[in-house]
Amino acid sequence: MKKPVPGARRVPFDRLIECLTGIFERHGCSASVAAILAENCASAERDAAESHGLFRMPGYVSTLRSGWVDGRALPVVEDVAPGFVRVDAQNGFTQPALAAGRALLIEKVRTNGIAIIAIRNSHHFAALSLDVEPFASEGFVALAFINSMAVVVPHGAKAAVFGTNPIAFASPRADGPPVVFDMATSAMAHGDVSLAARENRPVPPGIGVDSAGQPTTDAAAILGGGALLPFGGHKGSAIAMMIEILCAAIVGSRFSYEVDWSSHPGAKTPNTGETIIVIDPNRGNSGLAPFAARVEELIGEMQEAGQERLPGDRRQAARRERLREGIPLSPAAIAMIEELGGHL
Ligand SMILES: NC(=O)C1=CN([C@@H]2O[C@H](COP(=O)(O)OP(=O)(O)OC[C@H]3O[C@@H](n4cnc5c(N)ncnc54)[C@H](OP(=O)(O)O)[C@@H]3O)[C@@H](O)[C@H]2O)C=CC1
Numbered sequence: 001m002k003k004p005v006p007g008a009r010r011v012p013f014d015r016l017i018e019c020l021t022g023i024f025e026r027h028g029c030s031a032s033v034a035a036i037l038a039e040n041c042a043s044a045e046r047d048a049a050e051s052h053g054l055f056r057m058p059g060y061v062s063t064l065r066s067g068w069v070d071g072r073a074l075p076v077v078e079d080v081a082p083g084f085v086r087v088d089a090q091n092g093f094t095q096p097a098l099a100a101g102r103a104l105l106i107e108k109v110r111t112n113g114i115a116i117i118a119i120r121n122s123h124h125f126a127a128l129s130l131d132v133e134p135f136a137s138e139g140f141v142a143l144a145f146i147n148s149m150a151v152v153v154p155h156g157a158k159a160a161v162f163g164t165n166p167i168a169f170a171s172p173r174a175d176g177p178p179v180v181f182d183m184a185t186s187a188m189a190h191g192d193v194s195l196a197a198r199e200n201r202p203v204p205p206g207i208g209v210d211s212a213g214q215p216t217t218d219a220a221a222i223l224g225g226g227a228l229l230p231f232g233g234h235k236g237s238a239i240a241m242m243i244e245i246l247c248a249a250i251v252g253s254r255f256s257y258e259v260d261w262s263s264h265p266g267a268k269t270p271n272t273g274e275t276i277i278v279i280d281p282n283r284g285n286s287g288l289a290p291f292a293a294r295v296e297e298l299i300g301e302m303q304e305a306g307q308e309r310l311p312g313d314r315r316q317a318a319r320r321e322r323l324r325e326g327i328p329l330s331p332a333a334i335a336m337i338e339e340l341g342g343h344l
C-alpha cells in the first residue's frame with residue numbers, strides 16, 4: 001500500500017471546480033469563460049491527465065496576465081456551409097468557442113449525418129479527450145485535432161515546424177462509456193517533457209534532440225533550444241502535417257511555426273486552431289448490427305486477442321476512483337493553488 005504523503009489531501013471534484021473558477025475570474029476571465037475552463041482543467045485532473053490538469057494553472061494565469069489571450073472574448077459563430085461551422089474565438093480560449101458553436105454543429109450532424117466545426121484564433125491548453133467525449137456520449141463519433149507551437153521537427157528535417165498536434169477520437173459502444181483515445185503526435189507531449197524537466201528525470205531515447213540536433217534524453221536540453229521528434233518517424237510526421245492543414249489552412253488560423261508571443265512575456269497558450277469532425281454513425285450503418293454493437297464486437301475481439309488495456313481505460317478508472325474519493329492534491333499542488341489566489 002502507498003504511504004500517505006504528509007500535507008496531501010483530497011478535495012471533491014465540484015469543490016475543485018469552484019476553486020479554479022475563482023482563480024480564472026481573479027485573473028481576468030468572464031464568469032462564463034472561468035466556469036468552462038475550471039471544469040475543463042478539473043476534469044483533466046479527475047481523469048489523471050497529469051500533463052494537462054492542475055499542472056497547467058500557472059501557465060493559464062501567466063498567459064492571462066501577459067495580455068496574450070482575452071479571457072472575456074465573445075466567440076463569433078458562422079454558418080458557412082451545410083456541413084461546416086466556423087467559429088472565430090476572437091483571441092479567446094477554444095472551449096468557450098466550441099461551446100458557442102456546438103448547437104449549430106449538432107443540428108448539422110443530425111441533418112447531414114456529418115459536419116465539421118473549425119475554430120480559429122483560439123487558445124487550447126488542455127486535454128483534447130474532453131472535447132470529443134461528450135459527442136460520443138450523445139451517440140456520435142468525433143475526431144478532433146489541434147495544432148500548437150513549433151516544437152516538433154518534421155521527419156528528417158533540422159528545425160521545428162510542427163506543434164505537438166494532438167488527435168483525439170471518441171466513439172459510442174454498446175456496453176460501456178465511449179471508447180476514447182487522445183494522443184500527441186510528438187513522441188511525447190511537451191507537457192510531459194516539462195514535468196520530467198521539473199522533476200529532473202531523463203526522458204526515454206527517441207523523444208527529442210538538443211540544440212545541436214543530437215539525440216538526447218535530457219528533458220531540459222529538449223526544452224531549452226532542442227526539439228521533439230514526431231511519434232513513429234515519417235508516419236507521425238505526416239499526421240502532424242495533416243493536423244497543421246486541418247487546423248490552420250482550412251480555417252484561417254496560424255500554423256504552429258507562426259505563433260509569436262515574444263511581445264507577451266509569460267504567454268504559454270498557442271493561438272492556433274481546432275477542428276472537430278462529428279459523424280452520426282447510424283446514417284452509415286452497414287446492416288450487420290447496430291453501430292454500437294459492432295464497436296463492442298471489435299473491442300471484444302481485441303480483448304480476446306490479449307489486449308488488456310484499451311485506450312481511455314486508465315482515465316476512466318481514475319475518474320471513477322477520484323469522483324468517489326476526491327481529487328488527490330499534493331502539498332506542491334495545494335501551495336500552487338494558494339499562490340494563484342485559490343481557496344480550497
Ligand atoms: N492542448 C494541446 O495543444 C495539447 C494537448 N496534449 C494532450 O496531452 C495529453 C497526453 O498525450 P500523450 O502523452 O500523447 O498521451 P499518452 O501517450 O499517454 O496516451 C495516448 C493514448 O493511448 C492510450 N494508452 C496509453 N498507454 C496505453 C497502453 N499501454 N495500452 C493501450 N492504450 C494506451 C491512452 O489512454 P489513457 O488516456 O487511458 O492512458 C491515450 O488514449 C493528451 O490529453 C493530449 O490531448 C498534447 C499535445 C498538445
Ligand SMILES: O=C(O)C1=NCCCC1
Pocket residue numbers: 051124125126148149164184188189190191192269270
Ligand atoms: O503538452 C503539449 O504538448 C502542449 N500542451 C498545451 C499546449 C501546447 C502544447
